[in-house]
Structure formats: structure tokens, C-alpha cells
Amino acid sequence: MRKIIFVILLMLISIPVYAKEETFYYNSERVESMWITKVKGSEMRSAHPYLIKKRSDNTYIFCLEPFTLLQNDTKYVESNDYKKYGLTEQQINRINLLIYYGFGYKNHTTPTWYGVTQYLIWKECDKEADIYFTETKGGPKKALYTKEINEIEALIKEHDIEPTFEGNYQISTNEELVVDSNIDLSNYEIESNAEYELKDNKLIFKNLDVGNYKVNLTKKTNRFKSEFMMYYSTTSQNVIVPGHSKIYDKNYTFNIDVLKGKVSLSKISNDSHQKLKDAIYGVYQNDELITKITTGSDGIGEAELPFGEYIIKELVAPKGYKLDPNEYKITIDENNLDIKLTLYDDKEIIKVPDTGLEKHVNFGMSLIIIGSIGLIYGKKKHYMY
């Protein structure tokens, strides 16, 4: 057993551990019409930007060291430790944003876009140097490619905008919620368990049932399938291979609580204080009947209502009671979700005369019966004597 463990340990030690290597190259592909000049101290360098690629899959990559020579097919070592490159995390984040919105983004496909992107990356990498466009080699500084630069910067600025919607909304079932944010919603994947409409860059929610809803917005930054990677070399310029960065991830969530209020009516007789059933009240809003409430054997009737102002009035009084002539105004909102009313009815006494005539019939019949009995008795007496 000890021998087996020893052999395994030996094997593990023997297996060389290499950092992943890669090679890069450039050829004659360059942005002919573009000159970039770098001035730092007494040194001045001016050249066309060359398009650099990764050997393994010909992906376009970018240089992190302006005007440092790239040695074709020199072995590089991958490392995303930004300190190795003399850069800060903030600089790496900006470089990744320049890469995302620069060359290769939507219609940014020409070599000019590559050149502009590389130019902006260099400016970020070496802030102490003065890096600028010229029209000729070593020529004077010119404000060139401002359209492309402004477009990339605008996209980055838009990327950094945070939305202004709230974290939580409370509405009622009959309310419409319009969520307006200062972000471009077309750049976001929207997931929600609430039905919504996207119109004029606004999210519109309406006719939601009582419940809790979640809305999740995720920025569509899925240009790259794999993570970005930086490579360094002691004999060649450091480079960065475009890929996904967590700086691209933007995710926002807000909740919607859809609520309904409740009104409870307790109906009582004004004289006996008895609970009254079968009283029917109408609930009105803007003169329109919304619902009816009928009291049960406990004298109580209830209804759930969305937020709003309502008028409640009695439509049918229980048998033997007068209609309540009063109207009751209520307001249901987030601060008044449970409203209780105690309402009274006065007893109604309707006097009714006696409507039975049996006694009259009985009187007539009685006379005839008495007379008949008398006749029969008289006849009996005759036969007896």
C-alpha cells in the first residue's frame, strides 16, 4: 500500500504544470489611412495600426503596450492579474468596455474601427504619454475619427447609466403601473411573472391579479462566448484577447405587490340591536355599481375591492326594516386596506287589518245547525209521547 502511494506521489510531482500558452501574429493587414503617434518624454513614435490576431483561431486581439513590438509566434503566458501589466482594475474594466463597444460591435466592422479601438486602448494603458492621430507619419496632431470615438464613448456612457426605477411598487388590481427608466430597455432581456407591455421605452403593467410579481432586467451583453484573457511576454508586447467580462453584466430587479382592500359591513337593528341578515348594499364608483354586499346570518357582509373611492348605499333592507337612507363614502388605499362599517336599520311596522271571514260563514251555519237540531229534537219528542 505504501509503495502504491509513493508511486502516485512521484507521478504527480513529475507532471509538469504549465500556464496556458498562446501565440499571436500580425501580417500586412493594417489600417493604411490611419496614423497614430505617441510622444512620451523625448521619444516620438508614429505608425499605422496593424491588426493582430491569435494564431489558434485568428481572433482579432489588441495590444496593451503602445509601440512595443510584437514578436510573431512568441510564446505568451495567460494571466488576468492586471498588476502584471502595470494596470489597475479600473483600467482593465474600461479597456474591456472599449473592446465590447469598439471593433466588432454591431456595424463597427471595418479596419478603421479596429484602429480607433486600439487607439483608445493605448490611451488608457499609457496615460502619461500623449497619443494622437495624424494625417501623415509624425505629422501634427489632428482631431480625426471623432465620430467613431464619440460613438464608442457614448455607448460606454450609456452602459454605465443606472436605472431610476424603484425596488418595490405597490399597486391595486385596477391600477396601471408605468415604469419609466433612463436606461434603453431594448438592450435588456426582460423576465417577469407579470404580463407587461413594452412601449416607448416604458414597461406597462395592467390588470394584474392580487399577488407578488418580480421583474428582472439583464443587459444583453452576449457578444462573447468565453471570458476575456490577457497574455504577457517578456520579449513581446502584452496583449488582450476579447472575451466576456463581468463589467458587462448588468442585472436589475424590482418587485410589484398587487393589493386589494376589504370592506366589512355589520348590520344591526336600531331598536333591538339584533344582527340583521339579507341586507343588500351596493358599492358604487363614479355612479357605477361595482358589486353588491349581502349580510349573512351573523349580520356581516364583505367585499374585496381594488384601491379607490367608493360610495356604499343600501339597496334592499331586511324584511320588516326601513331602507337606510344614508350613503357611506370609503377610500381604500395602501394605508386603508381593511375598512369596517357598522350600519343600522329602523324597524318598520306595517299594520294589516284582519282579512279572514270564516266567522261570518260560521255564524250562518250555526243558525241552520241549531235550527236543524231543534227540528230533530221536536220530532223525537212527538214519537215518544
Add this chain to the structure above:
Amino acid sequence: MVRKSITCISLLFIGCGITYFGLDYHNQLTSLSTNELLVEKYFEKEKTNNKQNSNPKKNNYIAILEIPKIKFKRGLYKIDNPLSNIDKNIIFLDSSDMPNEKNSRVIIVGHSGATSNAYFKNLYKLKKSNNLLLYYDNIKYTYKITDIYEVVKNGTLALESNKDKKMLTLVTCKGNTKQLVIVATLTKQKKF
């Protein structure tokens, strides 16, 4: 002698009994023909819309109750008319509304039994969804029966008050101890 007296008295009793019923039958016939006449007069007056008769004579009907199911058609007097007497006719109860009032609750009472003025004796034959017609002030009100029930007779009546419906209630006795209550809801009204 004694036997003769008993026989005479007995015959007197029987005679009174028969006379009692005879008079009652006579009253019934008189009442029927009077009613027919007054009903005819009422519809004539309404037809011609006789403005001169806007203050009707005290013995004219102001409304007619018709119940097709039991072939009943009888008039009613104004509440304060001395002829509005339950022993002589069917009547509007004192607390009754007139049918043209808003959310009206019309209450008509009448006797039931076996005598000539038991005008409501056949009300027990009515069923829910039967129609009751009330003619008043040139309008024919059609009510449909929605409820029929009995209550213990105690001299008072407990009725429903409905804000949105016009109701007609007929009340009469059932036996010696109960009251029959028939409630109907207005379904349509139109000029006639």
C-alpha cells in the same frame, strides 16, 4: 204545544240562516255588477283622458287590479275614500305607495273565505312568475310574482324594502291564524 214551539223556533233559526246566506249571495251579485260597471267606467275615463274628471267622483275607482290566472279584475278606491273598506272591497293599505312613485311599494289587502266579499279567496291558486296587472293613471303596470309565503297573523306585516325595484304585495288570510303574502316585482309599464 211544546213540540209546536220547538218546531217554530227551529224553523226560525233555519230561516234566518238561509236568509243570511241569501242576503250574502245577493250582495255578491250586486257587488259583481257594480264592480263591472265601475271597471268599465274607469277604462272609459282613462281612454278619453277626461280632464273634467281629474277630480274623480268619490264612488269611482282610481285603480284596477287584474290577475289573469284566476280571472280576477277588481277596482280600488282612493285610500281616504269611505268606500275603501276591507269589508266591502279590496283596498290599498294606508302605508301603501302608488305605483307611479319612485321605488314604490304598493300593498293591497282583501278578505278571503266563503262570503260575498272574500275577493281574495282564490289567491292561493297563484304561483311564482304569474303576472299581476295594475292599472293606474293611464299606465298599465305589469308585475311578476317573485315570492309567496305565509306568516303568523299578528296584525303587522314585515316586508322587504328595495331601492331599485317597484313592488306590489297582496295580502289576505289563510285560515284563522295565518296570512298569505304574495310579492311581485314590476317588469314593465306602458300607457294604455
